[in-house]
Amino acid sequence: MSARRFLSCGKSLLIAAGIAIIAGVAFLYSGLYPMGADVPHNALTYWGLETLRERSILRAASDVDVPKDLDISTRLLRGGADYNDMCVSCHLSPNKKQSDLSLGLYPSPPNLSLNNDEDGHGTHGDEIYTQQRHFWIIKHGIKASGMPAWGVGHDDERIWDMVAFLKRLPALSSEQYQILTARGESSSGY
Amino acid sequence: MKTKIFTSILTFSTLVFSLSAHAHDPKEHMQNAEKPDCAAMKNMDNSKMDMNDPVMQAMMEQCAQDSHKDQKSESNYDDHSTKDKSMKHNM
Numbered sequence: 001m002s003a004r005r006f007l008s009c010g011k012s013l014l015i016a017a018g019i020a021i022i023a024g025v026a027f028l029y030s031g032l033y034p035m036g037a038d039v040p041h042n043a044l045t046y047w048g049l050e051t052l053r054e055r056s057i058l059r060a061a062s063d064v065d066v067p068k069d070l071d072i073s074t075r076l077l078r079g080g081a082d083y084n085d086m087c088v089s090c091h092l093s094p095n096k097k098q099s100d101l102s103l104g105l106y107p108s109p110p111n112l113s114l115n116n117d118e119d120g121h122g123t124h125g126d127e128i129y130t131q132q133r134h135f136w137i138i139k140h141g142i143k144a145s146g147m148p149a150w151g152v153g154h155d156d157e158r159i160w161d162m163v164a165f166l167k168r169l170p171a172l173s174s175e176q177y178q179i180l181t182a183r184g185e186s187s188s189g190y
Numbered sequence: 191m192k193t194k195i196f197t198s199i200l201t202f203s204t205l206v207f208s209l210s211a212h213a214h215d216p217k218e219h220m221q222n223a224e225k226p227d228c229a230a231m232k233n234m235d236n237s238k239m240d241m242n243d244p245v246m247q248a249m250m251e252q253c254a255q256d257s258h259k260d261q262k263s264e265s266n267y268d269d270h271s272t273k274d275k276s277m278k279h280n281m
Contacts, residue, residue, distance in 0.1 A: 071244050072244055073244045073245075073247035073248035073251050074248075074251075075244075076244055076245060076248040077248050077251065077252060080248075168244070168245055171245075172245065175227065175230040175231075175233075175234070176245060176249060178224070178226065178227050178230070179226040179227060179228065179230065179231065179249045179252055179253065180226075180245070180248055180249060180252065182223065182224045182225055182226035182227070182252065183223040183224070
């Protein structure tokens, strides 16, 4: 008797799962989901994608070894010049509060010139993990977010220089930012 | 025979493509690069400057190189102007 009940319950679950899959596929093909970057995801989709992203980065970045010499001037100069060339148009600076890209991209790129608490993307736990996370994201990029994988053309040391600069960026004044990121002929950056 | 030609064309084009894929070269940015605005350092509050801070060290390094370059160009200019003057005197 209980075996029969179990079977019928299993059948019902299978049927429900089948219907859910068919409905999901039908929704995908219907084209009803708004894909424009000017229409935000609904809360459920946003939560799902954000959780997927953060859990994936946490798993992948936790094994990254952080160099002990991040806090040195040469790294700041190299990383600063690269940040100004490659990142500032989306991730902003003390001299640049918004840009077409920072306004138009969705999800909006974090403002890295602000502290984690202020940039709207929350804190990421301890300082070591923040550096591991920055390194991993710069190197591998993030799918469907506009963040490219810089590791394709840049070696690890160069990416660590940018991580070193990011660590100090929120505390920099406009004048300090200008001096550190200038890539004049005399610059000791790359 | 056709396969061989096709394979060699494919190999050659792949090789050309892979060789042309360089990393972002900082020299590309040199022409439009800003010079560090080291004059701004003079207006900063010296009492708040920590010389052991890597940010401060980086700024000093950046501006030291900049001032060396300026001194060099000034001395070059002086050399040229002295030469010009001496040439004019000789004329």
